[in-house]
Amino acid sequence: EVQLVESGGGLVQPGGSLRLSCAASGFTFSDHFMDWVRQAPGKGLEWVGRTKNKAYNYITEYAASVKGRFTISRDDSKNSVYLHMNSLKIEDTAVYYCAMIRGVMGYWGQGTLVTVSS
């Protein structure tokens, strides 16, 4: 059974940093691209970014709204993907989902809430 479990969310002040983690199981993690998606309270889904796999040189891609502030990394030995968030803004407040959305793989984690507030 595919499982994606996010952790690391919480309350952070504007300008602060946070690292989210996503632990994967139930599939060959190293073969797959991994996405981060967020959803602000009462709003729609927003794609944050993704990391490709080793065959694609672990290329990362980002939404314009987070480029230069957020970084995605992965550790295939730990079956985990990370979202490093810097210079956080109030508008970054959202539930952050780890997801595997490529081809027949369409799995989502339960999400972790990040609240940016003073």
Next chain:
Amino acid sequence: QAVVTQEPSLTVSPGGTVTLTCGSSTGAVTSDHFPYWFQQKPGQVPRTLIYDTSNRHSWTPARFSGSLLGGKAALTLSGAQPDDEADYYCLLSCSGARVFGGGTKLTVL
């Protein structure tokens, strides 16, 4: 970055048919945008319905189908059920990034 547009809201009668669309500000949506469709009910995690324009996942009911229609990606629901009332989002791949549409709130009434 492209802007992806969806109908803000639609209503369908139980047993009826409705088509949701997904357009791009950069031009016609094609299979090269690898359109995805997701369903999200209140308080729940999104669920992937359709991938790569028209492919259903193993858990996707057959009453949902995906296609390209008039330069847009389309999700057609045939034989709507009360349980289909939800928000629906499309996702397009656009020049090295992915962009969600704003979502369509579907009411079954």
